[in-house]
Amino acid sequence: MVDFSRVQKELQECNRDINVSGISVNPKSDNLTNLIGTIPGPIGTPYEGGTFKIDINLPDGYPFEPPKMKFATKVWHPNISSQSGAICLDILKDQWSPALTLKTALLSIQALLSAPEPDDPQDAVVAQQYLKDYQTFASTARYWTESFAKISSLGVEEKVQKLVEMGFPEGLVRSTLEVVGGDENMALEKLCSA
Amino acid sequence: MAFDIKFCNLKFVSDLGDERKCDHNMTPSIYLNLTKLHYLGSIYPKTDPNGSPLESLDRRKRSLKYHCTPDRKIRPVPSKRNGAAMNRIENDPAGGGCDNAGNDELEEFSDEFKCCVCLDLIYKPVVLACGHISCFWCVFEAMDYWHESHCPVCRHSYNHFPTICWLLHSVLLKLYPKDYQRRERQVSADEKTNGTSSPQFENPTNPTISNDKTTKNVAVGDLLCTVCKQLIYRPVVLNCGHVFCETCIVDSCDGPCRCPMCQSMHPNGFPKVCLVLEGFLEQNVPEEYCVRKTAVNNRKGVTIPGSTQVPEGGQCSSVSIEEYLSNPGRTKVHFGIGCDFCGMYPLVGDRYKCEDCLENVGLDVCENCYKNSSNLSGRFNQQHKPDHKFKIVEPRPIIFLSSEFPEEDHTHVSQEDQTDDDSSHNSHQDLEGGEDIGPTS
Numbered sequence: 012m013v014d015f016s017r018v019q020k021e022l023q024e025c026n027r028d029i030n031v032s033g034i035s036v037n038p039k040s041d042n043l044t045n046l047i048g049t050i051p052g053p054i055g056t057p058y059e060g061g062t063f064k065i066d067i068n069l070p071d072g073y074p075f076e077p078p079k080m081k082f083a084t085k086v087w088h089p090n091i092s093s094q095s096g097a098i099c100l101d102i103l104k105d106q107w108s109p110a111l112t113l114k115t116a117l118l119s120i121q122a123l124l125s126a127p128e129p130d131d132p133q134d135a136v137v138a139q140q141y142l143k144d145y146q147t148f149a150s151t152a153r154y155w156t157e158s159f160a161k162i163s164s165l166g167v168e169e170k171v172q173k174l175v176e177m178g179f180p181e182g183l184v185r186s187t188l189e190v191v192g193g194d195e196n197m198a199l200e201k202l203c204s205a
Numbered sequence: 206m207a208f209d210i211k212f213c214n215l216k217f218v219s220d221l222g223d224e225r226k227c228d229h230n231m232t233p234s235i236y237l238n239l240t241k242l243h244y245l246g247s248i249y250p251k252t253d254p255n256g257s258p259l260e261s262l263d264r265r266k267r268s269l270k271y272h273c274t275p276d277r278k279i280r281p282v283p284s285k286r287n288g289a290a291m292n293r294i295e296n297d298p299a300g301g302g303c304d305n306a307g308n309d310e311l312e313e314f315s316d317e318f319k320c321c322v323c324l325d326l327i328y329k330p331v332v333l334a335c336g337h338i339s340c341f342w343c344v345f346e347a348m349d350y351w352h353e354s355h356c357p358v359c360r361h362s363y364n365h366f367p368t369i370c371w372l373l374h375s376v377l378l379k380l381y382p383k384d385y386q387r388r389e390r391q392v393s394a395d396e397k398t399n400g401t402s403s404p405q406f407e408n409p410t411n412p413t414i415s416n417d418k419t420t421k422n423v424a425v426g427d428l429l430c431t432v433c434k435q436l437i438y439r440p441v442v443l444n445c446g447h448v449f450c451e452t453c454i455v456d457s458c459d460g461p462c463r464c465p466m467c468q469s470m471h472p473n474g475f476p477k478v479c480l481v482l483e484g485f486l487e488q489n490v491p492e493e494y495c496v497r498k499t500a501v502n503n504r505k506g507v508t509i510p511g512s513t514q515v516p517e518g519g520q521c522s523s524v525s526i527e528e529y530l531s532n533p534g535r536t537k538v539h540f541g542i543g544c545d546f547c548g549m550y551p552l553v554g555d556r557y558k559c560e561d562c563l564e565n566v567g568l569d570v571c572e573n574c575y576k577n578s579s580n581l582s583g584r585f586n587q588q589h590k591p592d593h594k595f596k597i598v599e600p601r602p603i604i605f606l607s608s609e610f611p612e613e614d615h616t617h618v619s620q621e622d623q624t625d626d627d628s629s630h631n632s633h634q635d636l637e638g639g640e641d642i643g644p645t646s
């Protein structure tokens with residue numbers, strides 16, 4: 012069973028200095044094993060201006076086993092699968108230590124956005140592009156940031172209306188938006204896959 | 206101490222992150238038994254067909270480490286994973302966290318004394334050889350079943366579960382009596398639920414600290430080194446939990462490091478200064494600490510603290526697990542079993558099991574401790590008596606399964622079919638690489 016009292020403490024601590032770090036972690040469901048982390052795209056990178064959501068799943072052995080993390084927001088990066096969002100990062104695998112936290116893991120992911128390691132790729136296509144044609148890589152990454160990682164300026168009612176117009180029932184739209192924290196792209200994805 | 210590892214309790218994580226439990230029928234890809242270590246071809250990395258046996262062994266070891274995660278439930282469940290914690294969450298969805306409801310007067314404890322694992326006040330502190338501190342249960346739970354363990358903070362490796370540092374325990378109780386007692390209630394409730402037990406502070410030789418409620422400071426008289434009879438300077442904590450000046454330990458040990466108080470061995474060279482404890486001493490008795498610093502430095506003719514060359518110290522642990530894996534068949538390794546006296550985990554060499562201790566966790570000692578120590582006691586509060594009888598127990602055979610074992614390869618391989626050489630390299634599946642290279646899109 013997951014050490015929930017520790018997770019509670021982590022959430023409190025992380026969300027206390029959210030103004031400084033820009034990083035937040037929130038429960039997705041009430042059992043605290045599924046969480047959503049948010050990291051701002053680092054300034055000076057093709058990810059700047061984007062807000063990236065990370066799906067967090069805590070295994071039974073947490074914090075003695077690493078949390079499972081993958082991008083819920085689509086991202087173009089050599090160490091992140093453009094398909095599944097899987098992240099290639101050592102601290103999420105064998106270099107995990109129980110002294111690390113969800114916040115420090117998210118900070119490492121943010122650092123990975125700033126400093127890709129194309130020699131140890133998760134997504135070979137992206138890595139090839141990064142190495143051979145950096146300009147195209149950067150513009151693709153920027154385009155993906157614009158398309159998938161920008162928080163919409165729409166108000167809640169406008170989002171609801173937009174999704175209802177696409178043919179989803181209003182009740183379901185509202186509850187789905189709530190679950191994903193108001194992110195219309197994620198809501199759409201969820202509605203489509205339901 | 207013995208913790209059950211059941212063959213079919215193993216589960217695996219593939220690089221896509223999905224978990225797979227042993228279905229009892231999977232072919233064992235590695236078979237460890239009493240004297241032989243057999244690797245099947247499938248676990249060899251295919252990228253390394255001509256690698257030296259040692260090199261590929263090293264890679265196989267690493268694959269094992271990352272892929273074979275024994276189900277944690279088979280271990281004693283540590284303090285925090287309990288019903289109490291769950292209830293707390295249910296009753297306090299806004300996230301009060303600490304169970305300080307109705308008790309606003311809990312002390313704010315210093316961050317230095319916050320356990321990096323449970324993120325709460327350290328309870329029953331254990332100091333690792335690198336000088337980092339965690340709770341008894343947090344250290345135990347973070348230890349590795351199959352390999353040497355690593356400090357959660359600095360990854361310094363160790364093979365012995367240290368004893369609780371009772372001096373630090375008394376200091377914490379003195380500094381934060383309310384919080385420390387809250388932790389005590391919490392942990393003992395959890396231990397009750399889990400049917401486990403941790404050492405109790407009852408030994409008359411344990412350091413006590415005067416219970417003067419009028420002051421928060423600990424008197425110098427309670428912080429003396431038993432070697433030099435002075436205030437402890439640059440404190441080091443040995444595997445037995447006793448605290449001394451760094452210089453007193455280095456000066457008194459020729460070869461393997463031994464505790465001047467209880468005579469027990471300290472494995473793997475000299476421990477590092479416990480900086481948190483030093484910080485406490487400096488703050489608690491600043492003048493006296495400064496006097497000690499000057500005195501020690503004058504004596505040694507060294508002016509910059511910390512620049513003194515501390516010798517490595519002798520090694521005393523017989524065989525490390527890593528060493529064993531490179532020389533299979535030479536020594537026995539008892540996975541999941543630890544020596545209750547010196548804390549070696551997993552236990553390497555002959556295992557002496559007490560036949561009269563009735564606790565679930567049992568009582569086991571290594572050969573060295575069996576032969577050299579008259580006063581054996583358990584790490585989990587076992588009621589062991591000197592007239593108890595011991596017997597030698599052989600290691601249990603253990604089967605490891607590969608997480609990426611190909612379906613079509615489900616042929617049973619008996620231990621005679623495979624030798625330890627590199628005969629079947631061509632069918633090797635790349636375990637290591639599979640993790641790093643990952644799927645293409």
Ligand SMILES: [Zn+2]
Pocket residue numbers: 320321322323324325326327328339340343
């Ligand atoms: Zn702890």
Ligand SMILES: [Zn+2]
Pocket residue numbers: 333335336337356357358359360361
């Ligand atoms: Zn350490």
Ligand SMILES: [Zn+2]
Pocket residue numbers: 430431432433434435437438449450453
């Ligand atoms: Zn001394």
Ligand SMILES: [Zn+2]
Pocket residue numbers: 443445446447464465466467468469
């Ligand atoms: Zn001692």
Ligand SMILES: [Zn+2]
Pocket residue numbers: 544545546547548549570571572573574575
């Ligand atoms: Zn021993």
Ligand SMILES: [Zn+2]
Pocket residue numbers: 559560561562568588589590593
């Ligand atoms: Zn006994």
